[in-house]
Amino acid sequence: MTTGDTRPSWTSIEEIGDVVRSCTKCALHKGRVNAVPGSGSANARIIIIGEGPGFNEDQQGLPFIGRSGKLLDELLAAVPIVRDDVFITNVVKCRPPDNRDPLPDEVIACRPYLKRQMELLDPRVIVTLGRHSLLRFYHEGKISKDHGKILRWEGRILFPLYHPAAGLRNPAIKKQLQEDVLQLPEAVRESIRLSAPAPQPPQPSTEVSESQIAEQPTQPIAEVPETPEAGTQLSETQFTNETTEKGDRQLGMF
């Protein structure tokens, strides 16, 4: 359901799923077998966001169930995290033909769904997989520079990772993914610190204990500016694939 203005008023993750499954807002609906709204816990504090469904995902209507999904599961298992602990979705909810990159107008058309999913889930940590997903939150981001960094975005933690499909193509990227994902617990801890009430200044008579000092974040984390309506400003050139080179998501076909 939408209100008279264009602001979506979907009240649950399930409702968004229903709307997405019958959505015809962009041309991607024409080629889909199933839309893939996302899956996982509606109470998840971690959201994981890929680019768009591949062949297997389109067949079954579930995110990350092909080879990329298997690698994602392996990476999460090392943390350890299981899928029920997180919510997994994509920037676009329908499969681009031949697994090409999503086009700017498709990202823009699909944007309200991810936006509302974020509002309803209110995740503390946003894990972006690959370049498209990173750009959705951090317009100036560069996956080759920002992967594995714990960044701050609108009061939440943004934790960019390479796309698992890139890891399947390139052993060095896979190794980097395996290393980076181990920072996820620290990203979660940082998100807890971020949402905790600001520590009160010690009373004159109270000594600051060592443990209190230790709890202060040692280094300020970089805040990334979200592009206001990032989707509308993404240009064609920014959508040429750099790190998840063309064909990466085709690995999802296996």
Ligand code: URA
């Ligand atoms: N790649 C993605 O970006 N998303 C999926 O759901 C599967 C493969």
Ligand code: SF4
């Ligand atoms: Fe609708 Fe998004 Fe699918 Fe396009 S990709 S048809 S906007 S759900």
